[in-house]
Amino acid sequence: xxxxxxxEPDDEAAERxxxxxxxxxxxxxxxxxxxxxxxxxxxxxxxxxxxxxxxISKRHGAAMDDYTYPEFERNWKLFAPNPLQQDxxxxxxxxxxxxxxxxxxxxxxxxxxxxxAAIHHNPLPSHTQQNELRRAWEFYLGSHDAQERPNGxxxxxxxxxxxxxxxxxxxxxxxxxxxQRVQVxxxxxxxxxxxxxDEKTDTKTYYRTLPWWTTTAADLPEGARR
Amino acid sequence: xxxxxxxxxxxxxxxxxxxGHARVTGTALGPHxxxxxxxxxxxxxxxxxxxxxxxxRELYGPDGPWSWDMARQLIDGNxxxxxxxxxxxxxxxxxxxxxxLVSALLLLLGWRTRTMSVLFMLGVLSxxxxxxxxxxxxxNLIHLMSLYLVLTRCGQVWSLxxxxxxxxxxxxxxxxxxxxxxxxxxxxxxxxxxxxFTDAGLSPIADGPLPGLGWATILWGLWLIxxxxxxxxxxxxxxxxxxxxxxxxxxxxGALVVIMGEVCLLYASAGWYKVQGSRWQDxxxxxxPLHLDYFSPWPSLADALASSxxxxxxxxxxxxxxxxAFPFTxxxxxxxxxxxxxxxxxxxxxxxxxxxxxxSLAAIAADAVFxxxxxxxxxxxxxxxxxxxxxxxxxxxxxxxxxxxxxxxxDEKPAPTLTG
Numbered sequence: 005x006x007x008x009x010x011x012e013p014d015d016e017a018a019e020r021x022x023x024x025x026x027x028x029x030x031x032x033x034x035x036x037x038x039x040x041x042x043x044x045x046x047x048x049x050x051x052x053x054x055x056x057x058x059x060i061s062k063r064h065g066a067a068m069d070d071y072t073y074p075e076f077e078r079n080w081k082l083f084a085p086n087p088l089q090q091d092x093x094x095x096x097x098x099x100x101x102x103x104x105x106x107x108x109x110x111x112x113x114x115x116x117x118x119x120x121a122a123i124h125h126n127p128l129p130s131h132t133q134q135n136e137l138r139r140a141w142e143f144y145l146g147s148h149d150a151q152e153r154p155n156g157x158x159x160x161x162x163x164x165x166x167x168x169x170x171x172x173x174x175x176x177x178x179x180x181x182x183x184q185r186v187q188v189x190x191x192x193x194x195x196x197x198x199x200x201x202d203e204k205t206d207t208k209t210y211y212r213t214l215p216w217w218t219t220t221a222a223d224l225p226e227g228a229r230r
Numbered sequence: 231x232x233x234x235x236x237x238x239x240x241x242x243x244x245x246x247x248x249x250g251h252a253r254v255t256g257t258a259l260g261p262h263x264x265x266x267x268x269x270x271x272x273x274x275x276x277x278x279x280x281x282x283x284x285x286x287r288e289l290y291g292p293d294g295p296w297s298w299d300m301a302r303q304l305i306d307g308n309x310x311x312x313x314x315x316x317x318x319x320x321x322x323x324x325x326x327x328x329x330x331l332v333s334a335l336l337l338l339l340g341w342r343t344r345t346m347s348v349l350f351m352l353g354v355l356s357x358x359x360x361x362x363x364x365x366x367x368x369x370n371l372i373h374l375m376s377l378y379l380v381l382t383r384c385g386q387v388w389s390l391x392x393x394x395x396x397x398x399x400x401x402x403x404x405x406x407x408x409x410x411x412x413x414x415x416x417x418x419x420x421x422x423x424x425x426x427f428t429d430a431g432l433s434p435i436a437d438g439p440l441p442g443l444g445w446a447t448i449l450w451g452l453w454l455i456x457x458x459x460x461x462x463x464x465x466x467x468x469x470x471x472x473x474x475x476x477x478x479x480x481x482x483x484g485a486l487v488v489i490m491g492e493v494c495l496l497y498a499s500a501g502w503y504k505v506q507g508s509r510w511q512d513x514x515x516x517x518x519p520l521h522l523d524y525f526s527p528w529p530s531l532a533d534a535l536a537s538s539x540x541x542x543x544x545x546x547x548x549x550x551x552x553x554x555a556f557p558f559t560x561x562x563x564x565x566x567x568x569x570x571x572x573x574x575x576x577x578x579x580x581x582x583x584x585x586x587x588x589x590s591l592a593a594i595a596a597d598a599v600f601x602x603x604x605x606x607x608x609x610x611x612x613x614x615x616x617x618x619x620x621x622x623x624x625x626x627x628x629x630x631x632x633x634x635x636x637x638x639x640x641d642e643k644p645a646p647t648l649t650g
Contacts, residue, residue, distance in 0.1 A: 014249055014252050014253050014256065015252075017253060017255065017256020018248065018252035018256070020256065020472060021251070021256065024469060024472065025469060028473045031473060031477075032255055032473060032477070035477050035480050036251060036254065036480060039254075039480045039481065039483070040484070042484060043484045043487050043488050043491075046488055047487075047488060050488075050491065050495055054495060054499040055499070070441050071440065071441055073308065074308045074309060075311065075355065075377060075439040076377075077370070078370060078374070078496075079370050080371075080496060080499070083504070083515065083519060084506075084510075085503045085504060085510070086508060086509045087507075087515050087516075087519045088519065091522060091523045091524075093523070116523065116524075117523075119523075123523075123524065123527050123585055125527060125528065126585065127582070127587065128587055128588075130282060130285050131282060131289055131364050132282075132285045132288050132289060134366075134524055134585065135363075135365065135366055136288075136289075136295070136364060138524055139363045139364065139365075140363055142363075143363050157303055157304075157307070161300055161303060161304060164300060165295060165296055165300065169295045172295055197514070198514050198517045198536065198542065201514060225295045225297065226288075226291065226294065227287075227288060
């Protein structure tokens with residue numbers, strides 16, 4: 005890669021190096037070794053952090069995590085091993101207190117569809133439209149079991165997060181009433197195989213419905229309180 | 231093999247090692263490539279911060295959906311760095327966001343590049359670590375590169391720093407540099423204030439980016455090095471200055487190798503995992519993301535692209551082949567350049583078709599570390615000429631323009647490079 009470069013700068017550098025006193029030469033030599041080791045270690049850790057679980061990473065998992073987290077995490081999913089093949093829409097409905105004092109339940113609002121509409125014909129989609137709800141739902145899925153039981157702090161944090169996003173989108177007043185409780189569900193629809201494929205895909209929409217959540221003032225982010 | 235052959239080989243290895251030793255200490259390699267990486271990532275982050283300006287409080291503000299208290303609970307567990315956790319006031323948040331914006335702009339321009347690279351990193355970490363459930367692959371890449379850029383001498387060319395240095399006649403004493411002293415003092419005081427009067431709790435050995443290395447050590451260390459550098463330049467122009475310069479070159483070259491390795495790893499791992507995916511195998515993978523609600527800003531474009539099964543298949547296979555092959559093509563300059571063109575074209579396609587402009591910009595900025603010096607110089611010459619022509623046409627100030635031509639010979643100096 006560097007063969008074509010003239011040698012003069014190297015010779016000059018070699019001369020400068022040779023002109024140094026012995027202690028300085030030692031400092032430089034030790035530094036060369038240290039940088040080489042550090043770079044090799046760092047790239048080795050980087051490799052192990054993206055490689056599948058293997059003999060080394062199983063043996064030294066704790067040390068690797070200690071090195072990689074929190075600042076050198078690599079979360080490039082990049083559509084591998086398979087690209088996402090389903091649309092997951094998050095929908096919400098509310099139980100509201102009507103002005104006459106009664107309780108009513110609203111219809112389902114498709115919040116992801118609002119995101120989709122905001123992304124449509126938008127050359128620079130915002131993270132609020134493309135990532136906020138989508139990744140909040142991933143967070144929820146990763147911190148709950150199939151019975152919607154949260155695992156630890158992360159689980160309850162993710163519920164709180166979803167509630168606050170939902171309240172931001174619905175607003176504290178909806179359909180002419182004050183929101184008392186909200187319910188969230190995900191609607192998952194498999195994308196049909198391309199038209200040239202003879203593969204049959206079940207494109208029915210499947211719902212995962214979460215329990216009703218009572219909303220409090222702590223569920224109202226800025227923008228939801230007017 | 232005879233003994234003399236072994237001896238010749240040994241001598242050769244020794245000579246090569248001496249040459250390598252001289253090269254990595256004597257020069258900061260790839261000055262144009264690291265400058266492009268600096269410009270690319272600061273531009274991407276700057277554009278992102280400007281684009282999200284109306285949404286900044288929802289994304290990172292103390293009372294956004296991911297509130298300050300919720301972030302506190304998570305960060306108590308993962309110990310990530312974010313200045314936004316030092317106070318839950320809205321004013322502090324606005325200050326940090328503004329500082330992130332300004333430091334990105336100044337790093338882009340290469341004004342006080344060393345200092346700005348640190349502030350840029352702190353801005354990136356502060357915002358991203360504050361709301362970790364908002365980012366995507368592009369944010370992740372900016373996060374990593376902002377850390378590496380701190381160690382690279384990325385302002386050697388195409389920066390205000392380089393222009394200032396070029397204006398100083400050779401052999402002249404380094405100036406006192408009042409601006410630098412003020413900046414250094416202000417930042418030292420700011421860091422002292424953070425340590426003494428906020429809840430930051432920067433530790434010397436814990437909770438840093440690397441095991442055993444806390445943020446207090448890193449930030450105070452960088453601050454002291456900056457001060458030492460100034461002292462050595464001014465009062466110890468002989469050996470101490472040479473040694474410091476060599477150590478800086480070493481850090482730069484080490485970081486450059488890490489940046490290159492990281493980019494190779496990014497593509498290689500993406501490729502290796504794709505090879506295992508059934509959709510990448512049957513040649514339909516690209517069809518799917520083009521039709522996801524969250525990634526299809528231009529449905530008619532996606533439909534046009536996906537109208538031909540053969541085209542989708544070729545693009546799908548091409549993507550995997552390019553990604554898997556990329557690190558190996560570095561062994562051959564022409565193959566490497568061809569791969570770079572393909573990768574950049576693909577990222578431009580992703581920017582538009584999947585609505586991921588910031589991710590794509592970040593990826594292109596990372597790829598740029600492998601661009602050939604000759605190409606970079608050619609681009610800049612073209613751009614400068616176009617700018618001059620435009621300027622000459624709009625404002626007729628020939629004298630002022632003539633003054634700027636002085637820098638050009640400096641840009642065209644042959645520069646040592648790792649990538650050819």
